Amino acid sequence: MRAKGLGKSEVLAKLRQAKAKDVCYRKGKIFSSMCTTPNSTAKRARELFVESNLGDPGLFAGSLQLEKEAVSSLLELLHAPATAAGIIVSGGTEANLLAIYAARNAAKLAEPELVVPWSAHFSFDKICDILRVKLVKADLNDKYTVDPKSVEACINKNTIAIVGNVGSAELGAVDNIGALSKIAESHGLPLHVDAAFGGLVLPFLRELGYEVDDFDFSLNGVQSITVDPHKMGQVPVPAGGILFRNSDATSCIRTGTPYLTEPFQCTFVGTRPGASAAAAWAAFESMGREGFKRTVKRCIDLTAFLKDRLEKSNFEIIAKPTMNIVAFRTTNSKLLVDQLRKRGYFVSYVPRLDAVRIVLMPHLTKRHLINFVQVLGELAKA
């Protein structure tokens, strides 16, 4: 650290220099991220609540109220019963961690195991390592969703929970949560749904008239859901969400906080931003269901447009998109990703599928896609 501080303007100038090196969503070159340009009202809320620490909620009653209301909106959207509870956390990883932490503590087994789809997000690798739970991966079918028979075969006396994807990170694939819920109920196990991405897509697709199977608390086996405001909720990072069917579940993940304003915390982190809860609340209030529907419709239409263009260019689409993620394969997918990167485009390479993955987030427009497809065409000819 420098001995004497710099003036504000000098610090700001240096910050602007650093910021200029960041890629900006609005430029239309980021096709790989599940985050996006934040909602402007949510951004303002973040600034207003920048001091707030929900790790010590007795000091921040207003922030706590906003967290409760933001969580209520998510619970209502996902058909939770009156017994439910939730927390705005740092993201999908912490949300998944808290769900599995609760399941592990409730099960009290000496050699706990967790059954996840082969397509589960890598956060489960971290979580099982931290919690010392054995990770058991169930097979997928030809639609890249988990095979319920394989899940059932993975269950044994050590299983603490089952996980299903509602929007796998790589393909946006939606598992058959109805079948998983039945399996969970028949074995007396909790089903955790990782809807980090899809939880703020599918409810609106259904309202738009698309056929969407039940995937949320309307199914009795579903005991917890991850749903992230900082993905399709357009809330500034960090803002994740964990929802529990029964608030009792949080009693398994309580830690006493002797010198703070409240006697315990249920989150992994201690100090946590009230600004995230305020921003989630502001995004939900300012967009409403209508705003979410408009955004989701736009992203889905862009996905259909891109899929069509890719097919016309003879790229192999990996799976029919269920939400705003499309993945395709070409003779050398990795090379194509590297070449696109040299042209300023960020797309993902998915090694386990040898595929190029594109996420059609709200910051993208049709014009961006037309430019992108043109670059793809040039690279294919070269």
Ligand SMILES: Cc1ncc(COP(=O)(O)O)c(C=O)c1O
């Ligand atoms: C399905 C799914 N679950 C969990 C996560 C982890 O979320 P985060 O990066 O916010 O911790 C992601 C992130 O992309 C995801 O797509």
